[in-house]
Amino acid sequence: MVKKKVRGSTSGRPIMALLDLLGRRWVLRLVWELREEPRRFRELQALIGGASPTIVNARLRELRAAKLVELDPEAGYRLTALGQELLKLFLPLHLWSEKWAKAL
């Protein structure tokens, strides 16, 4: 069992590694935009609002390394089983964000 070092995570605690990964620019948006169906590289790039291909590719590579996303040449990028589990944990955010917006 190999432990990979992740940016900003000195502890090796999974939660820290996860928060670090998810806290990188565009990562949450990428996962979110993959919630319904597989997406092509350019499609994904457009959906998240036109981030540079450089960074889209870098993030997708990180997400693939984390086994949350995979690339099917036929269909495009999509969430792995693991990625879908993570997404499910995030779904309550959608509803809550509406409440939050009203409170602002």
Added chain:
Amino acid sequence: MVKKKVRGSTSGRPIMALLDLLGRRWVLRLVWELREEPRRFRELQALIGGASPTIVNARLRELRAAKLVELDPEAGYRLTALGQELLKLFLPLHLWSEKWAKAL
């Protein structure tokens, strides 16, 4: 009811604004480190691994603007009621991250 424009969010959809806010560097970590008790500025800075005071202050200001965090001069920085609600949604991540780490 005023809608604030948030970086990367052209839609005005709360979920996008939220994902954008949470996706900024150190934000998830800051919220996480406030999960148990109020923390002082420097204490918080140390807990998240020594980010520069410049950026810690910038993020805390954003979190205060978002009404997720507040500063009590007596006790330090702490989550607002809203912030605590958000944290509760994140708690399942802790357990899941252990499973995820094993899958890597």
Added chain:
DNA sequence: CCTGTTACTACATTTTATGTAGCGATTCAT
């Protein structure tokens, strides 16, 4: 061969974060 699509890379410019020092206010002991 030409055209279009795919994912992706190169690289100069711009934006963001870091690291270090220090400020102004407050509290507390001498």
Added chain:
DNA sequence: ATGAATCGCTACATAAAATGTAGTAACAGG
């Protein structure tokens, strides 16, 4: 009243990360 300690926070030069634009290589169909 003076000096030390702590508080949140700012200034600013350096370093790292993201952007924007162009372009590459691989493949498909006409």
